[in-house]
């Protein structure tokens with residue numbers, strides 16, 4: 001990136017060029033620094049680096065040049081001052097909690113958060129005296145009513161998994177700040193290519209880089225983006241001390257992923273919209289959930305809050321689990337797996353996989369019908385994806 005602060009660049013450019021200062025070798029692609037530690041000129045420099053008096057590399061648990069390129073690039077894309085990369089999306093969420101909460105603190109979260117985040121909040125954080133209340137994502141009154149004097153964080157995902165419910169981030173941020181709370185948004189489904197929560201008032205963004213940032217289902221990773229003090233000091237301190245570090249190889253894969261993020265998110269969105277319209281026309285499909293459809297209750301947020309519908313949709317077939325499994329098992333090409341954000345289309349039965357650990361009653365509250373199928377629409381030819389689903393839909397019609 002030219003070192004001229006008078007120039008500003010569009011996100012598509014930042015995604016390709018931010019963060020890389022070429023080494024004396026003149027490499028064009030970002031190098032992978034496979035080194036656990038770094039050598040100092042003398043004992044005084046070692047002391048200055050360790051104390052933080054002098055900036056620079058020390059030890060790859062908390063300073064690795066390849067990981068730092070990824071951190072700078074994602075920070076630029078999200079519009080944040082600082083970014084910390086982590087070993088997975090879950091370690092990013094854990095680092096936020098460890099960095100910002102203490103015994104007695106309370107979280108308000110949306111009901112439709114990622115299943116493992118739910119377990120982290122309900123099973124593990126509660127052991128350390130951190131409690132939570134879960135509310136319906138788009139019920140603004142419920143968010144406000146759930147806030148207690150000890151509430152520190154509001155946590156949400158928009159669109160939600162798998163029903164793609166959306167919420168107005170600005171409105172939730174206003175509620176959070178009126179009560180001295182921070183708003184954390186898990187921006188995994190949209191990525192900064194479609195939605196930038198920090199510019200809408202959120203305080204922190206968390207990512208599972210495993211999904212769209214990689215984009216081809218290869219590596220595990222995560223990140224936290226936000227301001228210098230919270231992310232660059234408090235959450236960085238947690239990472240430095242507890243060690244869920246992103247590997248430099250994975251950081252390099254994510255860098256390559258970021259370079260094509262913009263164009264991929266556009267393609268995923270356009271494929272998903274085509275598939276959603278087609279599914280709506282199938283007689284055995286009862287309902288289709290996709291932000292880009294006019295029938296979606298928060299469709300107005302597409303084009304304003306989030307630039308496009310994204311790559312994930314779900315639909316309900318008549319007849320419950322048996323018919324849903326028939327549709328899934330009849331596919332020949334789609335991958336039966338719970339991962340998402342890949343160029344390969346994946347198909348999932350949420351009620352028995354991602355949401356299988358919930359009780360039937362909890363699933364009913366969350367709206368996870370037994371006949372619900374989630375598709376993370378990939379980049380294969382759309383007619384091939386449609387034909388694959390048609391095999392199953394024909395069997396149940």
Ligand SMILES: *Cc1c(COP(=O)(O)O)cnc(C)c1O
Nearest residue numbers: 088089090114186188208210221
């Ligand atoms: C996958 C996912 C996570 C967890 O990320 P990992 O990289 O699997 O640890 C968190 N939030 C959302 C929305 C996810 O899809």
